[in-house]
Each structure stands twice: as C-alpha cells, then as structure tokens.
Amino acid sequence: MISVLLIGNGNVATHLKNAFLNADATTVTQISSRELKNIPKTDVTVIAVSDDAIAEVSSKINNSLVVHTSGNVAMNSLINSDRKGVFYPLQTFSKNKKVNFNNIPFCLEAENETDLKLLEQLAKSIGKKVYQISSKQRKSLHLAAVFVNNFTNHLYKIGNDICKLNNVPFEVLQPLIQETANKVSELSPEKAQTGPAVRNDRETIENHLEMLNKNQQEIYKILTKSIQNGEKL
Amino acid sequence: MISVLLIGNGNVATHLKNAFLNADATTVTQISSRELKNIPKTDVTVIAVSDDAIAEVSSKINNSLVVHTSGNVAMNSLINSDRKGVFYPLQTFSKNKKVNFNNIPFCLEAENETDLKLLEQLAKSIGKKVYQISSKQRKSLHLAAVFVNNFTNHLYKIGNDICKLNNVPFEVLQPLIQETANKVSELSPEKAQTGPAVRNDRETIENHLEMLNKNQQEIYKILTKSIQNGEKL
Numbered sequence: 353m354i355s356v357l358l359i360g361n362g363n364v365a366t367h368l369k370n371a372f373l374n375a376d377a378t379t380v381t382q383i384s385s386r387e388l389k390n391i392p393k394t395d396v397t398v399i400a401v402s403d404d405a406i407a408e409v410s411s412k413i414n415n416s417l418v419v420h421t422s423g424n425v426a427m428n429s430l431i432n433s434d435r436k437g438v439f440y441p442l443q444t445f446s447k448n449k450k451v452n453f454n455n456i457p458f459c460l461e462a463e464n465e466t467d468l469k470l471l472e473q474l475a476k477s478i479g480k481k482v483y484q485i486s487s488k489q490r491k492s493l494h495l496a497a498v499f500v501n502n503f504t505n506h507l508y509k510i511g512n513d514i515c516k517l518n519n520v521p522f523e524v525l526q527p528l529i530q531e532t533a534n535k536v537s538e539l540s541p542e543k544a545q546t547g548p549a550v551r552n553d554r555e556t557i558e559n560h561l562e563m564l565n566k567n568q569q570e571i572y573k574i575l576t577k578s579i580q581n582g583e584k585l
Numbered sequence: 586m587i588s589v590l591l592i593g594n595g596n597v598a599t600h601l602k603n604a605f606l607n608a609d610a611t612t613v614t615q616i617s618s619r620e621l622k623n624i625p626k627t628d629v630t631v632i633a634v635s636d637d638a639i640a641e642v643s644s645k646i647n648n649s650l651v652v653h654t655s656g657n658v659a660m661n662s663l664i665n666s667d668r669k670g671v672f673y674p675l676q677t678f679s680k681n682k683k684v685n686f687n688n689i690p691f692c693l694e695a696e697n698e699t700d701l702k703l704l705e706q707l708a709k710s711i712g713k714k715v716y717q718i719s720s721k722q723r724k725s726l727h728l729a730a731v732f733v734n735n736f737t738n739h740l741y742k743i744g745n746d747i748c749k750l751n752n753v754p755f756e757v758l759q760p761l762i763q764e765t766a767n768k769v770s771e772l773s774p775e776k777a778q779t780g781p782a783v784r785n786d787r788e789t790i791e792n793h794l795e796m797l798n799k800n801q802q803e804i805y806k807i808l809t810k811s812i813q814n815g816e817k818l
Contacts, residue, residue, distance in 0.1 A: 403789075424789060442757060444764055444779060446772075457757045483757055492751035493758070495793050496744040500758050501765045502780030503808045504737045509774035510811075511729040518725035524675060524690045524716055525726070525733050526770050531677055532734045533766035537759050539679075541742035546677060547735030556636075556657060560728050567811055574807055575736045578743075578800055 354474050357392055358382040359409060360400035363445040364421050368400060371453050371478035378477050388412045396474060398439055399430075407431050417467055423494035426487040427461050437462040437471055440490060441479075444501055453479035459490055510568055542582075549579035587707050590625055591615040592642060593633035596678040597654050601633060604686050604711040611710050621645045629707060631672055632663075640664050650700055656727035659720040660694050670695040670704055673723060674712075677734055686712035692723055743801055775815075782812035 354377060358369050361384050372380035381392055385401045388409070397415040399406055406420045410430040418430055419437035430436040438461035445451060458475035460482060462468040468484065475482045485493065508529065512522045535544045548556040557576060561569055587610060591602050594617050605613035614625055618634045621642070630648040632639055639653045643663040651663055652670035663669040671694040678684060691708035693715060695701040701717065708715045718726065741762065748755045768777045781789040790809060794802050 424792075443761055444768070446768070449771075455760045455763075457760060459757070481760075483754075485753065485757075489751050489753050491792075492747050492796065493753055495796055496747040496753075496758060497761055498780055498793060498805075499740045499747070500744040500762050502778070502782060502812070503804075504740050504762075504765055505769070505774050505777050505779075506782075506808055506812050507732045507737050507740070508769050509778065511733040512769075512774050514725050514729040514732070518722050520718065520722050520726055520729075521716075522773075523770075524692070524718075525729060527688045527690060527714075528676055528730055529733050529737075529766045529769065530688075532737055533762045535677070535679070536738070536741050536745075536762065537756075538682075540755075541738050541745050544738050545735070545742065546738075547731055549735060549739075559657075559724075560731060563725065563728055567814065570807055571736075571811060572731075574803055575739055578804060579735070579739050581800065 354378050354396060354470070354477065355394040356380045356474070357394040357397045357415065358400060359385050359388075359397065359413075361385075362400060362402070363447055364441065365398075365400035366447075367445055367451045367453075368398065368421070368441070368478075371451070375477040378474065385409050391415065396437075396439075396470065397432075410436075417462075417470065419462075419471065423459070423490055423497065426491075427463075428487070435463055435467055437467050438485075438487070438490065439471055439475070440485070442493065442497065455481075457481040457483055459483050459485035459493065461485060461487060461490070510571070513568075514563075545579060547579075549576040552580065587611050587629060587703070587710065588627040589613045589707070590627040590630045590648065591633060592618050592621075592630065592646075594618075595633060595635070596680055597674070598631075598633035599680075600678055600684045600686075601631065601654070601674070601711075604684070608710040611707065618642050624648065629672075629703065643669075650695075650703065652695075652704065656692075656723055656730065659724075660696075661720070668696050668700055670700055671718075671720070671723065672704055672708070673718070675726065675730065688714075690714040690716055692716050692718035692726065694718060694720060694723070743804070746801075747796075778812060780812075782809040785813065 369382045372378045397418045399409050400421045403422050403425050407429050410432045413432045417435045418432040419439040423440050427436050427438050440459040441456045443456045460471045472482050515522045602615045605611045630651045632642050633654045636655050636658050643665045646665045650668045651665040652672040660669050660671050673692040674689045676689045693704045705715050745755045
C-alpha cells in the first residue's frame, strides 16, 4: 500500500484524488496549499498547485519524497529538505469531464532508482502508460504540447469563425478534426500532410487568402510557407 | 434502387464505390475518366476526379443528373448539358484506411428539390449525416478544413520535430492530441482555449521562444498574438 498526500485543490489535484481513492494499492489524503500544518507523513507527497507556488509549498514539507505534477517546472525547483521527484500526467484536464488515466502518459522523474520505481508503482496503480522523462525533456514536451494542444485549438477557433460567418454548423468539421488527430497515431505528421500548401496549389491558396481577414491571412501565409519549406528543428 | 455511375480512380472514388457496392439501395458502375465512351445511363453520375479535371469530364457526360465530389469547385463549374449537383463527403481519405461513411458529413447541393432529395437518399444509403450546403458555404468549409486539418497536422509535425530533437517518443503526445480534438465536440474552441498565451504567462512564452528555431518562433509568436487578440472574422 502506497500512502499519498495530495496538496492542492485544482483540476489535476481533484482528478488525481478521485483516481487514488478508487485504486486498491493507494491511500490518499488531500489538503489545500493554504493549510500546511500538521502535515501527515506519507510515502509520497504530491504537490499539485500552480507552477509559481510549487517552490514555496515544497519548502514547507518535511516528508521524505516530494514530487510536483507540472510539465514546466524543473525537479530541482522543489526546495524540500529530503528527496525530490516529478509525477506529471500529460493531459489537458477539464473540471467537469471525467478522466481515464489509462490513456494518460505519466512522465516520471526521481533522484534515484528506488524512488523512480515507487513513482512507477504509484502511476500504475491508477494508469498504464509510464515514461521516464528528464526535466529537460519534460520542458520540451510542454513546449510541443503548446503546439499540438493550445495552438491547434486556436486553429479550430478560426475554423469555427469561418463557419459562423457563412452560417455553416461547426459540427460539420468535427469528423475531420477527429480523423486528423487519429491519423498521426498511424502515420507520421510529415507523411500525413495534405492540402493546397504541400501540393503548391497556388490558385486555391490565392482564393483562400481573399476570403480571410488580415490576422487570418498572416497565419495562413506563415503556415503555408512553413509546410512548403519542410523546415526541421 | 438508385443506379450510380462513378467516374474516377482516386481515393474518394474507390471508397465511394466500395460503400455503394455494400449498400442495398444502390447499384454502381465505376469507370476511369480516360474511358469516357459507351457511358451507361444511370440515375446519378458522380464525377470523383481532381478539381481541375471536373469541367472537362462533365462536358462529356449526357446523363441526366451529374454531380461532383469536390469541396472547392462550384456546382456551376459542371458543364454537362442536363442537371447539376454536388455530393461532397467532407473527410480526409487515405488509400489504405477503411472509411466509415456513417461518421462523414455529406454536403449536398442541387438545382431543384427533387434532385436534392435523390442525393439525400443516395447519401443516406451509405451514411447518416446529410447537410444542404451552397457552393459559397462549401467554399468556406473547404477553407475552414485547411485550418483544422492541413494546418493542424503541420502543428503536429512541429510537435514531432521538438520531440525528436529531445529524444522523446511522439506517442507521449498522442492522448493530448486526441483529447484536444474531442474537447471541441462539447465545448466551443473559444471556451476550450488554455495555455500560456491566453493566460498571458510572459515568462513561459519567453522560455518557449528561446527553445525554438526561427521558423517555429515566427509561428509561435503569430499564434500567441492571435489568441491574445481574440480577433474575429
């Protein structure tokens, strides 16, 4: 049995608490980051608070193994006195949407093998996919996530704006959005690329630009150029 | 029973042929656009060829109702002598991937109600989702599709490039890609927006820009600006 202390009240903390509660191999206590006194001793202390509060919260914890759940904060930003680690579930969490941790990759980091094994055991008590990811790798994953999640969602928003302007229901695009996401689980994004940019279909590109506002034109041009250059990092 | 003549050998033609073959309510004949002689008389003739060949192929067909399957070509670009229409399945088709037409929206257009009803019946013989979409609306849908499919796929490619450079398997991002796509079937993209841009988290944005090459920086900046402006069409 792994005992877990969970600090925080946000989406990640709440979803993790529910998962740990339902797991046979764990016991869990949840406290707010504003009530850091009489802290119970547990095997793992999971700090699930906003990035800029992690260091301060960790400074008040004397428990043995303290981990945070952030994609964007280095393990060594924890300033607890004992061992440190990271327990980062890579997903976008919504308040009212149920989470299936079986589909969520846990990116783990620890200072030694024993702690890493413990975090692995903890992740596998509620999920399936476990990766050992260094702080540097995690930072790059977080950056990549901005492209495939935040920026992609903004492209959906532009698609929605274009639909609205033309009285077309956005739901017509939904199956295409799904299939585009599905495709890259079987095909590399490079191989999956289609459309006027990669075909260099200038007539269609010109027609499209005429239908867009200035802001959208800028985005269209820069992404078309980037697709055509096939530039790599 | 609706008799269908299918002209073309590409992905769309092949997937449609297989679907019509399996449907109880249709019979189908397929011919190549290079063999346009002794053309059989059918209820509907479906021209599924590349955009720039549609007009020429249509000029050689004397059948009563002739439709094309393109998102980007106006109905009136058909120059057959009799009635015209559009039968546009909005999806990205891959050669070797099975297609479930039940999930694919059929965007239909015709010159009169009777033909529209016939196209509806034809679409429903192999699928479920049917929309009446004018040539102007279809053009805007095709443009929106470039954003949510082609450009989104390019953002996946950048995510993949960042992963490769840091020796992180791209599959770690797959569940996030899926969830991002799922989310906008329940929430508008505007409400689903998260990340450093919408939070105006300048420190993270600066950190991210330092990790990117010039081309990626350009894309990062322009999309961040667009998210922050919340500009509408």
